[in-house]
Amino acid sequence: MSITDQIAAAGIVGCGGAGFPTHAKLKGTFEHLIINGAECEPLLRTDRYIMLNKADELVRALCAITKELNVPKCTIALKADYKDEIASLEKAIAKAGADIAIHRMESFYPAGDEQTIVYEVTGRVVPPAGIPGMVGCVVDNIATILAVNDALDGKPLTQKYLTVTGEVKHPMVLRVPVGTSFARCIELAGGALHSDYFVVSGGPMMGKPLTREQAANEVVTKTTSGILILPADGYHATQNEISVRHMLNRAKSACIQCSACSQLCPRHMLGHPIEPHRIMRKMAMANEIGEDLNDPVIRNAALCCECGVCEAYACPMGLQPRRINSLLKKQLGAAGIRYARPEGAEYEADPQRDARKVPSKRLAARVEVLPYYHYTIRELAEDQPAQVRIPLRMHIGAPSVPVVQAGDSVTAGQLIAKCPDGALGAAIHASISGKVVSVNDSIEISSAL
Ligand code: SF4
Ligand code: SF4
Structure with a gap:
């Protein structure tokens, strides 16, 4: 079996982002494999834990990929501040005699944005609405590469590393079966410090905001990178409460057209033609x-990566260009309108880009997560819950098709849903042994029956 077939059979999707199926990403030829170890979202510690404790496994998987796919260059890009992680990786690279470079970046946000990291490592600009392959690169994240290591031994992706932090008793990294409830993960971290709280699934900048009630129904998927417990009356909770109408009214009445949102926009700084201040001006005139x-x-709103720099850091008036862009992107998508790159256009990063990088720590202060920013999380807890609910859509592409039904007995690692024939998607495997309780848009398995 080829390595891409092994990866497809293991159901691996990008563990740090939207969940693009990894076997599809690695098809085609490219000259540079870049591994994203930046973990640029303030507070997340999952990739750092893996780099520190699983460096040999990462190097083994990278050697296998580069050898079999004939990739001449491989670089792990991470922050220069991650000294222990760098030492661990360097030791593993030396031990294996591997040709893997380490690229040190400053501590800025969003260092882990795919297009930003390609520019940082290679100096090449991925064209707007393009993919790294257009400049000869492929980017994968650390947790994804660890899953590839397991796939080499025939083990599918059924366990997920994630960070649980914020207002919990014991902030920690967890390794739990896919489909574990958020409630169980919060319990494993000692529970929330207060009875009322707000939850973010992922990092504080790009994570999904959830009320406590919404979080009670959430489960860990292949792409869950963290669970943040934040104050019920803090920045994230209050931002989440602003209605679209109110947001538009504020854009009309308060946008002073200072253009700070564009000047600090990481994609605009890469030379992409997105200008949030001009979008806000249009919004001021719209009904x-x-x-x-x-x-x-x-x-051009289609070019927004929704990093949130414009609203969390740049805007002096507390407006929400990112949220407006996100709504516009949905409407553009629904109308079938795609960004059309002008023929022959070339793109260059702004000469001011370096001076306009957003320091991670100052950003953490702006979004009111500074109290948790310096947590050193070295502890790992593992769990084996009696019940999991595994969604059939945890990735980009078509939902997986169940191959089991209610009442079936399954063992951990068994295929329970397959990728539809000829479609982009991913296989899904049982993350615990037990009986299938129900099959609808997710598959519920219980070991207690
Ligand atoms: S969220 Fe704002 S800063 Fe980030 S890419 Fe979009 S417009 Fe630019
Ligand atoms: S930073 Fe805020 S006030 Fe300035 S142009 Fe952008 S949205 Fe308007």
């Missing part, structure tokens, strides 16, 4: 979001 999707300025 509804998306009433003129054919406007070229509005269409």
Whole structure:
């Protein structure tokens, strides 16, 4: 079996982001494999834990990928501050005699953005709405590469590393079966410090905001990188409460057109034609979001990576360009409007880019997570819950198709849903042994029956 077939059979998808199926990403030729070890979201410690404790496994998987796919260059990019992780990786690289470079970056956000990391490592700009392959690169994250190591031994992706931090008794890294409830993960971290709290699934900048009630129904998926427990009346909770109408009214009345949002926008700084301040100006004149999707300025909202720098850091008026762009992107997508790159266009990063990088620590202060920023999380807890609920859509592409039904007995690692024939997608495997309780848009398994 080829390595991409092994990866497909293991159901591996990008563990740190949207969940693009890894076997599909590695198809085709490319000259540089870049591993994203930046873990740029303040507070997350999952990839750092893996780099510190699983460096040999990472190096083994990288050697296998580069050898079999004939990739001439491989670089792990991470922050220069991660001294212990760098020492651990260097030791593993030397032990294996591997040709893997380490690229040290400053501590800025979003260092782990795919297009940002390609520029940092190679000096090449991925064209707007393009992919790293257009400049000869592929980017994968640390946790994904650890899953590839397991796939080499025939083990599918059924266990997930994630960080649970914030207002919990014992912030820690967990390794739990896919489908474990958030409630169980919070319990493993000693429980929340207060009875009322707000939850973010992922990092404080790009994570998914959840009320306590919504979080009670969430489960760990292949892409869950963290669970943050934050104050019920803090920055994230209050931002989440602002209605679209109120957001638009504020854009009309308060945007002073200072253009700070564009000047600090990481994608604009890479030379991409997104200018959030111009989108905000259009919004000030609009009655509804998306009433003129054919406007070229509005269409450029498609180039927003939703990093949140504009609203969390740049805007002096507390406005929400990112949220407006996110709504516009959905409307552009629904209308089938894609960004059209001008023929022959070339892109260069702004000469001011370095001076406009956003320091991670100052950003953490702005989004009110500084109290947890310096946590050193070295502890790992593992768990084997009696019940899991595994969603059939944990990745980009078509939902997986169940191959089991209610009442079936399954063993951990057994295939329970397959990728539809000829479609982009991923296989899913049982993360615990037990009986299938139900099959709908997810598969519930219980070991207690
Ligand atoms: S969220 Fe804001 S800063 Fe980030 S890419 Fe979009 S417009 Fe630029
Ligand atoms: S930073 Fe805020 S006030 Fe300034 S142009 Fe952007 S949205 Fe308007």
